[in-house]
Amino acid sequence: MHPHAAADRLSLAPGRRTARSRGYAGKRVFDICVAAVLLGIAAPVIALLWALVRADGGGGFFGHARVGRDGRVFRCWKLRSMVPDAESRLATILATDPAAAAEWARRQKLSNDPRVTGLGRVLRRTRLDELPQLWNVLRGEMSLVGPRPVTRAELGRYGSAAPLYLALRPGLTGPWQVSGEDGGDYAARVRRDAAYARQCSLGGDLWLLIRTCAVVLARTGE
Numbered sequence: 674m675h676p677h678a679a680a681d682r683l684s685l686a687p688g689r690r691t692a693r694s695r696g697y698a699g700k701r702v703f704d705i706c707v708a709a710v711l712l713g714i715a716a717p718v719i720a721l722l723w724a725l726v727r728a729d730g731g732g733g734f735f736g737h738a739r740v741g742r743d744g745r746v747f748r749c750w751k752l753r754s755m756v757p758d759a760e761s762r763l764a765t766i767l768a769t770d771p772a773a774a775a776e777w778a779r780r781q782k783l784s785n786d787p788r789v790t791g792l793g794r795v796l797r798r799t800r801l802d803e804l805p806q807l808w809n810v811l812r813g814e815m816s817l818v819g820p821r822p823v824t825r826a827e828l829g830r831y832g833s834a835a836p837l838y839l840a841l842r843p844g845l846t847g848p849w850q851v852s853g854e855d856g857g858d859y860a861a862r863v864r865r866d867a868a869y870a871r872q873c874s875l876g877g878d879l880w881l882l883i884r885t886c887a888v889v890l891a892r893t894g895e
Contacts, residue, residue, distance in 0.1 A: 754793025818847055
């Protein structure tokens with residue numbers, strides 16, 4: 674799937690972008706410089722975790738289609754944290770468990786997802802599963818800080834805030850990372866992403882990165 678193909682673009686409502694919602698000057702340069710350094714440091718860790726994840730016979734990495742800036746679709750990479758047949762298991766869970774189906778419809782995630790492996794739980798709690806997204810940042814598909822990456826189906830839930838989401842590259846971290854998103858509903862997530870797009874600044878990004886480090890360290894110590 675080529676990220677620049679016309680078929681992989683979602684249309685933007687005309688006249689909805691603002692200078693602020695396109696991000697601040699130098700945001701891309703900041704992303705490249707910091708992501709390159711972080712990826713150089715994290716590469717041995719990613720390689721080790723990839724080998725551990727591969728132990729169950731499945732792939733070490735998992736790529737899922739997400740909508741990026743200007744509606745371009747790209748493959749968002751993670752270390753696999755679920756069982757290899759996660760998609761088919763999800764279909765079975767949603768078809769047989771009404772409570773799980775209702776939670777999925779509300780949040781697009783499950784609180785106690787039975788598809789997550791033991792190692793996957795550790796990777797998710799520490800956010801180590803997201804380290805491969807540094808590659809997405811270097812490729813220009815993501816930013817270090819931005820809205821949470823969404824699927825085509827999820828973008829429809831953004832309503833009038835969709836142009837704000839589409840004006841920025843989705844982030845490896847963002848306001849959702851430090852705002853207790855696990856307990857919030859989807860509408861709250863949309864409000865946070867829209868607020869970030871309107872107020873995006875270098876100082877704000879640095880503060881969110883610092884807060885993200887604090888959140889990750891706190892979870893590591895649990």
